[in-house]
Amino acid sequence: TRRYSISLLPGDGIGPEVISVAKNVLKLAGSLEGIEFRFQEMPMGGSALDLVGVPLPDETLSAAKQSDAVLLGAIGGYKWDNNLKHLKPETGLLQLREGLKVFANLRPATVLPQLVDSSTLKKEVAEGVDLMVVRELTGGIYFGKPRGFGTNENGDEIGFNTEVYAAYEVDRIARIAFETARKRSGKLCSVDKANVLEASMFWRKRVIEIASEYPDVELSHMYVDNAAMQLVRNPKQFDTIVTNNIFGDILSDEASMITGSIGMLPSASLGESGPGLFEPIHGSAPDIAGQDKANPLATILSAAMLLKYGLGEENAAKRIENAVLHTLNKGFRTGDIYSAGNKLVGCKEIGEEVLKSVETPVPAA
Ligand code: NAD
Ligand code: IPM
Ligand code: MN
Numbered sequence: 001t002r003r004y005s006i007s008l009l010p011g012d013g014i015g016p017e018v019i020s021v022a023k024n025v026l027k028l029a030g031s032l033e034g035i036e037f038r039f040q041e042m043p044m045g046g047s048a049l050d051l052v053g054v055p056l057p058d059e060t061l062s063a064a065k066q067s068d069a070v071l072l073g074a075i076g077g078y079k080w081d082n083n084l085k086h087l088k089p090e091t092g093l094l095q096l097r098e099g100l101k102v103f104a105n106l107r108p109a110t111v112l113p114q115l116v117d118s119s120t121l122k123k124e125v126a127e128g129v130d131l132m133v134v135r136e137l138t139g140g141i142y143f144g145k146p147r148g149f150g151t152n153e154n155g156d157e158i159g160f161n162t163e164v165y166a167a168y169e170v171d172r173i174a175r176i177a178f179e180t181a182r183k184r185s186g187k188l189c190s191v192d193k194a195n196v197l198e199a200s201m202f203w204r205k206r207v208i209e210i211a212s213e214y215p216d217v218e219l220s221h222m223y224v225d226n227a228a229m230q231l232v233r234n235p236k237q238f239d240t241i242v243t244n245n246i247f248g249d250i251l252s253d254e255a256s257m258i259t260g261s262i263g264m265l266p267s268a269s270l271g272e273s274g275p276g277l278f279e280p281i282h283g284s285a286p287d288i289a290g291q292d293k294a295n296p297l298a299t300i301l302s303a304a305m306l307l308k309y310g311l312g313e314e315n316a317a318k319r320i321e322n323a324v325l326h327t328l329n330k331g332f333r334t335g336d337i338y339s340a341g342n343k344l345v346g347c348k349e350i351g352e353e354v355l356k357s358v359e360t361p362v363p364a365a
Helices: 015-032 046-052 058-066 089-099 113-118 167-183 198-211 224-233 245-258 297-310 314-329 347-359
Strands: 002-011 035-041 069-074 104-110 130-136 148-151 157-160 187-192 218-223 240-243 268-270 276-278
Touching (some): 015 035, 015 069, 015 314, 015 347, 046 089, 167 240, 187 198, 224 240, 268 297, 297 314
Antiparallel strands (some): 104 130
């Protein structure tokens, strides 16, 4: 048996609901492939604030660093929305990403044939979409200095942030993106705002420079406003997209809706070395928390990414991916992806169905 230790960070809102389901799926898929997991559950986000007064306790970060991979649910909620910046759940998540040095965030958006009817886009626009957003995750305006609150020369109160990228930050995310595109269809689109922002002009210059290392990859550039429009006009034109922290945040939420729901999109955050961080792209969904309505598939698929990208356990990952497809083939749907003729179920029940399908893997229809 191969043994791995996994840090589980359920977080807030629907986080604990989707993590409990994904943990069982991960455990079963692993055991069928000769893998044994040791799970360590740690507080994070609002629940950590309530428990010990900080959004990312030292114990949580050090446990995460010592584990083989980290699976996170989601953080945040109304209760902590007016906290000071350093006492916000979201600040804890940024500290975790920074602490694990996971600068490369892979967010795949795939329209599954089973869910074409769940997309808000027309069938012919949505079907066959298969794209990957490579989002820079530990730089840009999320981390740039100076930042803060203050007063300007007129005495007006202000809030300010700085979009800044160093060459090494652009170069390393560009390389990950070129490698990703090379393994996919060989097309990379870099999204920026180089017509206005110096940080984007610099981003584009470095991406072009790194492109010389990847002559086999076809590189294009697009302004982010156009990209937002093109994503709903003709998303199939995209294969791999590379972009900065904030544009990647926004465009991946937009891309998720093409696939039917934000409840479907997983992510993998990777650094040069050390454990990866795996989390759905959605948040804690306070509007449906505690009602057994959440779609756990994004977290289950994040567990599959954990196996594939974090541990190199491709067979176990495939088992989970197939189980998700099989569950959808059987017609099980949570509310966010429901369409007529299917069976509306809750988080727990769709999780049970995925578990059954992990045991009896059936290839995709
Ligand atoms: P959200 O993603 O939590 O929810 C947006 C909408 O999508 C809501 O209507 C929600 O019900 C729905 N939704 C999200 N995930 C779903 C799922 N798995 N199944 C079914 N429906 C789902 O975004 P928000 O409402 O803008 O933010 C809520 C809180 O989550 C905020 O505190 C925010 O800061 C936080 N947040 C955390 C993360 C994270 O932990 N990585 C990501 C985004 C937002
Ligand atoms: C995400 C979230 C986070 C982000 C927030 C909660 C810090 O929106 O993971 O997409 O902006 O990165
Ligand atoms: Mn987001």
